[in-house]
Amino acid sequence: MPTRFILVAPRHPGNIGAAARAMKAMGQRELWLVAPAVFPHALASERAVGANDLLAAATVVATLAEAVADCGLVYGTSARPRSRYYWPVASPREAAPRIVAAAAQGQAALVFGSERSGLSNADLELCHGLVHIPTDPEFGSLNLAQAVQVLAYELRTASGPSPRPARRLVPLAPVAELERLRSHLDEVLTEIDFTDRTGGPHLLRRVSRIFGRAELDQDEVGMLRGILVAMQARRRRAGGRS
Numbered sequence: 408m409p410t411r412f413i414l415v416a417p418r419h420p421g422n423i424g425a426a427a428r429a430m431k432a433m434g435q436r437e438l439w440l441v442a443p444a445v446f447p448h449a450l451a452s453e454r455a456v457g458a459n460d461l462l463a464a465a466t467v468v469a470t471l472a473e474a475v476a477d478c479g480l481v482y483g484t485s486a487r488p489r490s491r492y493y494w495p496v497a498s499p500r501e502a503a504p505r506i507v508a509a510a511a512q513g514q515a516a517l518v519f520g521s522e523r524s525g526l527s528n529a530d531l532e533l534c535h536g537l538v539h540i541p542t543d544p545e546f547g548s549l550n551l552a553q554a555v556q557v558l559a560y561e562l563r564t565a566s567g568p569s570p571r572p573a574r575r576l577v578p579l580a581p582v583a584e585l586e587r588l589r590s591h592l593d594e595v596l597t598e599i600d601f602t603d604r605t606g607g608p609h610l611l612r613r614v615s616r617i618f619g620r621a622e623l624d625q626d627e628v629g630m631l632r633g634i635l636v637a638m639q640a641r642r643r644r645a646g647g648r649s
Contacts, residue, residue, distance in 0.1 A: 424454030479579030
């Protein structure tokens with residue numbers, strides 16, 4: 408399947424058109440827009456320069472969760488430091504072979520944030536890792552279409568005859584399944600009164616990072632949820648809280 412390019416809350420329609428042009432030049436055709444400020448728009452069509460078919464076929468949704476629900480591997484792009492929680496960071500060249508391999512077996516996505524503020528922490532909670540474009544430290548400013556162009560180029564290069572990661576026997580678990588696993592774990596932790604010492608959501612955020620780094624496949628998620636079900640059943644038979 409093609410890699411899904413997701414633009415989150417793009418503010419300027421011209422950037423949407425330029426991103427579509429960058430994608431089509433590298434053979435990428437699946438464009439998703441999350442809550443665009445203005446779309447469709449004549450300026451988007453003008454900047455697309457021959458990629459208007461991508462604009463016409465673009466999928467528009469209200470939330471990033473909708474856009475990545477069926478994706479087994481999701482990389483977010485971010486230039487901001489993320490010191491509080493750990494997201495694995497890769498260069499475009501490092502991430503591209505993994506994205507290509509995941510897309511060959513299911514659905515993979517690249518997520519690009521708004522021009523003004525990038526991706527929020529809530530957006531990144533839905534990503535398995537980050538892609539950082541190694542720009543000059545003294546001037547690292549890239550516009551949205553330029554970032555899309557760099558990643559689209561690396562995906563095209565990685566799709567060539569160079570060695571690829573081994574094919575998985577079982578597809579990666581989509582984000583929606585990982586969210587259900589996280590919710591199930593939260594339910595079990597509540598039942599056994601295991602809470603974050605800080606009283607906040609930090610524990611589950613760290614759990615999400617673990618799930619992302621592990622790249623769990625569908626069988627593994629099913630196994631973990633089966634373990635949680637067995638734990639709940641055993642506790643209830645022992646007279647624990649239902």
